[in-house]
Amino acid sequence: MTEKDYEKARIAVDAVIFTVQDKSLKVLLHAREKEPFKDKKELPGGLIRGNETAEDTLKRKLQEIIGQQDIFFQQFFSFTEPSRDPRERTISIGFIALVNSENIGHINEWYAFGSLPELAFDHKKIISRAKHYLKENVSSLIVKQFMPKQFPLNKLQEIYELIEEIKYDNRNFRKKMITSGIVEETPDIEKNVSHRPAKLYSFKI
């Protein structure tokens, strides 16, 4: 092959699936069973099929992994280093996917973003770019994906703080969420907590 060759390549999608658990931002990783990078952790993903868009592939993979259809996801970057896969040229279309930590009890492969294990391929770079994208694009639509239908405002503040890596003043945060019309009070309150139970809110939009 000369440098002028227009080589074909395999097309993969890689999903950086985020959730929030135990006050930390987590990413789903699988252990690799084969070489290369055997026993290292990797992002879930796979090759696209002949009749699929990258988005179709991602939906199929999310169904396999999480067993849900309606998961929020978004392309954020395509990784094209010629040597990123040592076997054969493979470009990867990177996606973020966001899941609410309820209803994922069956999955126990979540790793805190702040202390990731060693990763296969360029997956460390993919995750770090995904997190950066998330931070630069926070919005109520984004944080909504992490929340149950009803939630205490302090839980919502926690999500913003984890994504943006800043702290908010609790009084100002509450005022902003309520006056900007992002959330509204529900008639319900927290149950079975050993402190004053919080009012529950829901997204208005």
Next chain:
Amino acid sequence: MTEKDYEKARIAVDAVIFTVQDKSLKVLLHAREKEPFKDKKELPGGLIRGNETAEDTLKRKLQEIIGQQDIFFQQFFSFTEPSRDPRERTISIGFIALVNSENIGHINEWYAFGSLPELAFDHKKIISRAKHYLKENVSSLIVKQFMPKQFPLNKLQEIYELIEEIKYDNRNFRKKMITSGIVEETPDIEKNVSHRPAKLYSFKI
């Protein structure tokens, strides 16, 4: 081929090269010389080579088309519809590139974004997504790419207005640019204009 096949594909980059000329946002298009879509307009772009990243390919193409090395560009989306190229499966990594309308006098294939001709492939969709990306991500870094070293503030306002598709109050716009430290006055003024000559400003950052 069954639907389970993991087909390889050609990888292309397509560049939506924007500039501002005659108070309008323009895009560079070439006429296709071959089928399919012969004589329709298309975005400049090309296939990536075996030893290139998508970014390398784009740099090479920009050098060929514009003859400059230091052009600002950024990935914004990858297009993966299986049928987007009728010949053979080809995915396209979409880039925006931004050029200052000085020093592009030799290129006369600019088309106003507001009145584009018929386009080959899915290039209409690519351009519309590129424009949306530009609008959602305006920043001083972005507008800077369209400006010469020194410019009147009203010229800068024009760029913001074209990208964001809104109008600014001239007094408030000037105040904001100056007090936020984005620009600074230079000792120079406009020449050879048949009206009051404007002070020239430059980017501070």
Next chain:
DNA sequence: GCAAAAGTGTTATTGGTACACCCATGC
């Protein structure tokens, strides 16, 4: 002196920031 675009200040409103104490519940 006319056409064309440049340049300028004040006021009102809104949104953001800073800050400390009491409240409701379970154990």
Next chain:
DNA sequence: GCATGGGTGTACCAATAACACTTTTGC
């Protein structure tokens, strides 16, 4: 009654929005 997190109001400052007339130049 103590530990735990929930919940609240005010004052100050900064940023934004609305608004109309004068200035400088070339012709």
